[in-house]
Amino acid sequence: MHMTRYVVRQLASFIPVLFVIITLTFFLVRLAPGGPFSSEKALSAEALAQINAHYNLDAPLWRQYVDYLAGLARGDLGPSMKQPSRSVSEWIAYKFPASLELGLYGLLFALCVGLPAGILAAWRPNTWTDQLPMALAMAGICIPNFVLGPLLVYVFSLRLQWLPVAQWDGFAHKILPAVTLGAVYAAYIARLSRAALLDVLSQDFIRTARAKGLSEPRVVLRHALRGGLQPVVSFLGPAAAGIITGSFVVENIFRVPGLGTEFVKAAMNRDYTMILGTVLFFAVLIMLFNLAVDVVQAWLDPRLRHG
Amino acid sequence: MDSRAEVGAIDARALLTQAEKGASLWSDAGRRLAKNRLAVAGVVVLACVFVFAAIGPFASPYSYDGQDRENRFAPPSGAHWFGTDNLGRDLLVRTMVGGRVSLMVGLAATAVSLVIGVLYGATAGFVGGRLDQAMMRVVDVLYTLPFTIFAIILVTYSGQSIVLVFVAIGAVEWLTMARIVRGQIMSLREKEFVDAAVVMGLSRRRILLRHLIPNALGPIIVFVTLTVPRVMLLEAFLSYLGLGVQAPMSSWGSLIREGTLAMEEYPWLLIFPSLALSLTLFSLNFLGDGLRDALDPRSSKD
């Protein structure tokens, strides 16, 4: 009951934030020098005027802004200015699935590696089962993905020839990109879950659980893990958003036909509508992830559920 | 009544000196830090990297943009310790100069985020009430913005000016700083020595600058040492995408990009800049972790 009301209220609060984002991006993009067609010198003055008229670029800026908002209200993100074969919505629908898939694999990798590593480390702190995973986690944080990616390609594709490179079909092609993308998040998750578990394990109710005669695995997995998961879950919101929207570099290294690459291209080409559309789309995604995290957190912690 | 105030002031003075006894906490922390081998190694490596980047280029016979068509893709040798790139430029010098850019961006952007974050967070935390709520609501909203994306837009539109890279990155990173500082100030505000300072009639400004911020310094320093590597990473990321530093200037990110393009035949082009960046990031992170352990007595007993 409480939760539904909370979700609805949060969803409503998205609208003003999205409005701020749109406005900010719109004017940021428009007021900067250059435009989508300014670099195409081959165009005659008439042709340019025609194009500008076609994309409503000859109207006063405030008019363009109002028109854009009106389009948004109808759910229309407009046509792409530099790649007019598709509308912005169609481009997003066309390119996003690859980014999403990459992101999900990356997140899956991060969780499947990071969480067990964190639990293992917290199990016997300051022994080698703690220090080894933590050293690896430090490496994961300090080796940027644009170093890790080429390194993995070099070792596993070029030298060992275990995995193919630079295509995007079939599961085997997706392993290296997913690992590259997820590594740093696995590292953060391992560190976070270790710290949180150690914190929980030092609390009174863990002593109670031990006094009841429970086995150590049961104490950790049943009594401590739920509390230890909290910071990991709250990290997952920004992490998921970051993974899915921030895969620019990984898409670039592995030539993934994703939305990240498309966005960087749009930014460099001053493809106004495409930039705005993708920013808006990413912003909505991030907000939805954060909301999902809130909900999961309330489910994990009964104190939040009723409060 | 007078004598009462007097007694209060004496008590207050005692409490204040107690607050300033924080000094012994710092020397304790210093001792703990010195015992942390990884953190010490981090400091040493950082010093070396700093010298390497700042002074190194002067000691080299080559310049970062001097091309040598005869010597393209030369492997590491006595003449070119790190080898040369596709235009025959000496990679050692380019790595040193790239280090300047990376370190400068790291420090400057962190400084920007520090100033904004500390002032914003301290004001919110100290004033409290409605203003605090409004200010933190703004931070919450900003948190949901896709900042990497904004950084990309800013950088592409700024004509790839380094100054704007600083500003863009600094503007991204101040939010967490503001939250940390606010949290610290809020909890310190409740402490007795602040009451003591109020009793002594110090101005709010003075209390904030002389007593609260110094006492919140520990977490701030830790966060700074952990922000610098993140910022350097973001710069490298932008440069890697071709959005940051432009040729013939180099930064570690742009060198790594060039390296990946040629890594099959000329792996040294990838290895040396990657090593420089990762080593620096390792050192900063170890130092940051070490500082946190040293400054937080709770975490130091094991």
Next chain:
Amino acid sequence: MGGDMTASAERLLRVEGLRTSFHTREGVLRAVDDLSFTVDQGRTLGIVGESGSGKSVAMLSLLGLIPMPPGRIEGGRALFGGRDLLRCTARELRRVRGREISMIFQDPMTALNPFMTIGAQLTEPLTVHEGIGRRAARGRAIAALEEVGIQDAEERLRSYPHEFSGGMRQRVMIAMALITRPRLLIADEPTTALDVTVQAQILELIRRLQGELGMAVVLITHDLGVVAAVCEDVVVMYAGRALESASAVGLFAQPRHPYTSALLASLPTLRGRGAELYTIPGMPPDLTEPRAGCPFAPRCEHAAEICGASPVLEETAPGHWTACVRVQRGELPVEALRVAGEDEGLRAP
């Protein structure tokens, strides 16, 4: 040894020469130093001492609940049901914990897992130790809650700890500890964190259930009033050692150790209104410092040169054991020790 007076009662737990220390960066802290005591079937032993006197550590040591490292059990025996608890394997000890010996803790606000329902936590000892089915466990859990006086027990199984008050949580803790019908309950300051009115209810509850279940209780407390209210035997601890051991009646009637008498004298409830409160001068010793002799000597108003020798518990009156060399030698007449004032001061809180 406190139980020697009732030689007929069956001995449940016999602890001899227990020594527990913590190896920290600041040095070795000897938290429990050569502690011996016994608990008889169905009786209540109070272990009294200031905070840091090692009473909790001693009990946690018996159950293997000391964090190791830095904790370490250096020596001693703890005979319980034919076994030495200190030499049990982790697995054997787990079968004792929560089944034969249960423990409840000081702060009921933090001792229950906030992420699990009361029902899940209550039934856990049953599923772990008795391997009974979910439905049967549920039935026992409801009965256990009703036993400790919680209304709507069935409903309450689905609640979380934060939905209970402090006193109710301690009742839940007790229900959970007793659900397996242990032979010994260790209660570590069970009322310290509670309101005064609730304290009496909880003590009364423990006493009632003890009678019904016929179990023994070790009650750790710093409150002599609590001891007077519910304990039959008393051990007074100081700096990790037992200084005096007697029946509660014997101890309150005539303390035979200067520390005990000082403790009694500093009880505010025992003094008349307006009288100045007695405080023991000085501070408890630093347990990381190596020391010889009586640990209380530096603060003792009756200390003499002889107190430099290490005292051991000796029976100085029938059933009354004292670790004071001067009392043992008869140098210090026990009448000189402050006797607790008017008896009506010894009421339960």
